Amino acid sequence: GDSVTQMEGPVTLSEEAFLTINCTYTATGYPSLFWYVQYPGEGLQLLLKATKADDKGSNKGFEATYRKETTSFHLEKGSVQVSDSAVYFCALSDEGAQKLVFGQGTRLTINP
Amino acid sequence: GAVVSQHPSWVICKSGTSVKIECRSLDFQATTMFWYRQFPKQSLMLMATSNEGSKATYEQGVEKDKFLINHASLTLSTLTVTSAHPEDSSFYICSAIYRRSGNTIYFGEGSWLTVV
Numbered sequence: 001g002d003s004v005t006q007m008e009g010p011v012t013l014s015e016e017a018f019l020t021i022n023c024t025y026t027a028t029g030y031p032s033l034f035w036y037v038q039y040p041g042e043g044l045q046l047l048l049k050a051t052k053a054d055d056k057g058s059n060k061g062f063e064a065t066y067r068k069e070t071t072s073f074h075l076e077k078g079s080v081q082v083s084d085s086a087v088y089f090c091a092l093s094d095e096g097a098q099k100l101v102f103g104q105g106t107r108l109t110i111n112p
Numbered sequence: 113g114a115v116v117s118q119h120p121s122w123v124i125c126k127s128g129t130s131v132k133i134e135c136r137s138l139d140f141q142a143t144t145m146f147w148y149r150q151f152p153k154q155s156l157m158l159m160a161t162s163n164e165g166s167k168a169t170y171e172q173g174v175e176k177d178k179f180l181i182n183h184a185s186l187t188l189s190t191l192t193v194t195s196a197h198p199e200d201s202s203f204y205i206c207s208a209i210y211r212r213s214g215n216t217i218y219f220g221e222g223s224w225l226t227v228v
Contacts, residue, residue: 004155036219043116043205044219089156098209098217099146102156 002027006090006103013080014111021075021106023064023090031092033057033066033073034100038087047075047088082110115139116208118220125196125227132192133223135206141186142208146217147179150203162189162206196227 007022025033032051036044048057053068062077073090090103115138125131135145145162160181161169168181178200180192189208193200205222209215 041221043118043221044207046216098144098215099158099161100156100207100217101158102148104153104155105150 002031002092002094002101004090004092004101004103006088006106008104009106010109011106012109012111015082016079017110019075019077019080019084019108021088021090021108023073023075023103025071025073025090025092027071027092027094029094031094033064034091034093035062035064035073035075036089036091036102038089038105040086044089080108080110082112084108085110116142116206116218116220118204118206118223120223121221122224123226125225127197127227128195130192130194131196131225132190133204133206133225135189135191135208135220137187137208137210137218140208140210140212142189142210143186145183145189145206145208147181147189147191148205148207150205156205159191159204164189193225196225198227201226 003026005024034049035047037047038044048059050057050066056065064073064075087105087107089105091100093100117136119134143164147159148156150156158171159174162181162183164183170176183189207217207219
């Protein structure tokens with residue numbers, strides 16, 4: 001079945017550092033790919049998404065590019081802030097479906 | 113923006129008892145909601161799809177008699193863990209589809225269940 005594998009955390013960085021959280025997937029069809037973020041005490045929020053190969057999703061300085069050849073959707077940010085501290089989930093959904101398959105989540109802590 | 117709220121956020125119950133978790137869409141109607149659970153350091157796993165006015169659709173391996181889902185109104189779905197055991201201790205989170213917003217999925221805050 002479909003699956004998502006994320007970089008194992010926790011990840012700790014200093015403010016203004018460059019961030020990469022790796023995500024790879026296995027799917028039979030042509031899924032849509034997502035990054036969700038969960039801040040302490042809150043629900044998951046959609047951070048960005050890409051629906052087809054070579055699409056780049058971006059939001060709040062975060063970017064991820066849908067790479068079909070490497071089945072990857074790595075999350076990047078050029079300069080992280082303390083407020084980016086959260087748990088990040090990579091996810092996919094099969095074409096036409098609304099069920100999400102999640103990675104295990106990566107806890108990110110940014111120190112001032 | 114659209115909000116989904118879960119209650120309770122934390123619950124501790126005794127082994128053998130039942131516990132109910134509510135998932136509400138606060139400012140939109142949701143004909144479809146989803147229930148997930150997450151074990152420590154593991155992925156969020158879909159348990160079931162909750163459909164308003166009809167029976168829930170359970171994922172393979174999820175016991176429907178143990179995890180009762182009711183979606184009696186367009187803004188409320190409930191998950192009842194019956195005869196809870198310590199192995200049911202987990203993080204449960206729901207989501208709802210906001211169809212008027214391009215089928216955007218909104219998540220609740222999640223509920224921590226501890227069975228002692």
